[in-house]
Amino acid sequence: MNTIPSSGKRIISDIVIAPKKEITSQLFQGPAPSIKPPVSIARKKKKKKIVLFAAVIAAFLFGVGLFQAKLEVILSPKTTTAVAEKTIILSKNPADGGLIFKTVALEDSRGGAFNATEKKSQEIRAEGNVVIFNKSKAPQVLISSTRLESPEGKIFRIPRTVVVPGARLDGGKTTPGSIEVAVSADKPGKEYNIGLSDFTIPGFKDSPKYELVFARSKTEMLGGASGEQLVVGKSDRDKASAQIILKAQKEAVNLLKDKIPQSEFLLVPSADYAVLKENVNPPVGVAVSQNNNFDFMIDGEIRGTIVPRKALEELLLKDNAAATALNVSNLRITNLDDLKIALIGYKFDAETFTIKISGQMEIEAAIDNELIKNFIVKNEIYDASAMFDAFPGLSRAEIKVRPFWIKPFYRSFNAIPSRIDIILQ
Numbered sequence: 001m002n003t004i005p006s007s008g009k010r011i012i013s014d015i016v017i018a019p020k021k022e023i024t025s026q027l028f029q030g031p032a033p034s035i036k037p038p039v040s041i042a043r044k045k046k047k048k049k050i051v052l053f054a055a056v057i058a059a060f061l062f063g064v065g066l067f068q069a070k071l072e073v074i075l076s077p078k079t080t081t082a083v084a085e086k087t088i089i090l091s092k093n094p095a096d097g098g099l100i101f102k103t104v105a106l107e108d109s110r111g112g113a114f115n116a117t118e119k120k121s122q123e124i125r126a127e128g129n130v131v132i133f134n135k136s137k138a139p140q141v142l143i144s145s146t147r148l149e150s151p152e153g154k155i156f157r158i159p160r161t162v163v164v165p166g167a168r169l170d171g172g173k174t175t176p177g178s179i180e181v182a183v184s185a186d187k188p189g190k191e192y193n194i195g196l197s198d199f200t201i202p203g204f205k206d207s208p209k210y211e212l213v214f215a216r217s218k219t220e221m222l223g224g225a226s227g228e229q230l231v232v233g234k235s236d237r238d239k240a241s242a243q244i245i246l247k248a249q250k251e252a253v254n255l256l257k258d259k260i261p262q263s264e265f266l267l268v269p270s271a272d273y274a275v276l277k278e279n280v281n282p283p284v285g286v287a288v289s290q291n292n293n294f295d296f297m298i299d300g301e302i303r304g305t306i307v308p309r310k311a312l313e314e315l316l317l318k319d320n321a322a323a324t325a326l327n328v329s330n331l332r333i334t335n336l337d338d339l340k341i342a343l344i345g346y347k348f349d350a351e352t353f354t355i356k357i358s359g360q361m362e363i364e365a366a367i368d369n370e371l372i373k374n375f376i377v378k379n380e381i382y383d384a385s386a387m388f389d390a391f392p393g394l395s396r397a398e399i400k401v402r403p404f405w406i407k408p409f410y411r412s413f414n415a416i417p418s419r420i421d422i423i424l425q
Helices: 020-027 041-068 234-259 309-317 321-325 369-379 384-390 404-412
Strands: 070-077 079-091 102-115 118-134 140-142 147-149 155-157 162-164 168-170 173-175 177-188 213-217 225-231 264-266 272-281 293-308 331-333 340-344 352-365 394-402 419-424
Touching: 070 369, 079 309, 079 321, 102 234, 118 155, 118 162, 162 177, 234 264, 234 272, 234 293, 264 309, 293 309, 309 331, 309 352, 369 384, 369 419, 384 394, 394 404
Parallel strands: 070 419
Antiparallel strands: 070 394, 079 352, 102 293, 118 177, 118 213, 118 225, 140 162, 147 155, 155 177, 168 173, 264 293, 272 293, 331 352, 340 352
């Protein structure tokens, strides 16, 4: 323990100096070691999950890429235009040496309800059919004009003499004899237009036959009229027929094109509608029902003539300078349907006739999609420039892999995606 003198001042002897060795060791002593806390197990698991999730996503995207992988082949064919002005002979017989043609006929029935407009003064008796029954064992003769009476007192007559068979015994059960007969009203007028009804025979009244011989409607009694009536006129029928035929003729081209194969070409001016049978109900001159309409039906045929499309194109392109300049063997006319075609000496049943075709032709090289796909797969083509020598009809070619990032995978295995889309531009 150091003691301070009474004077209050320290003297040198009072200060204790540390040894030099200890001071030096303190000056050059390294920093105290730091203690790192241990990584928690939870953080390690979290990192593994993130890595695993990223791997799953990458695998999923790669799988989707493989599944959706495709080759887009964008092509443009060589094109040109030229004027068409040719007359071509057509024949059904190949021996004639002309362009072969065939005829097409499609069954077509159509009709509708139309308004009757003609008025006519008429006295018409209602008509219908009845079944006359005979419960007696003996046949019953009913002479012409025999009366049948409805419960309302309306009289109808049979037009001819008939014999109603007698009843017969079937398995212990008696079955009345019967016969179906047409009848007409005793007087004209719409009041005789009645529904299904029972009828008695007034001539048998007060005799046993009155209960044994009777009749029942097979059809309603219709057509009765008196005075001025609205009837189906000839002009009404002709107007209905014209409307139906006009509509059929407008639809004929599309109906024929829907039925013929793409390899055939329809000569549009040949498309027509032929009427085979007409049916007017009620007939011309007969009064119509309360709605003032009559039904008109036509059974007919949609008719036309077709030629092989390729053969027609070859004839039009033969010796054509613009087509020859393309230096392509397989050409097609893209606007063949738009060219003007005139038929000369044509009838549906003709054996030979002539067509004249004129207009501006749009010509392009024909591209066979399947042939191009096979070429790409067989030769593992990724470079579009390799296609021009194989397909001289191309003016442009471009190949793209979709999705783009899957391309290195296929290239590394010298493979082509199984899906190849041909896009023409």
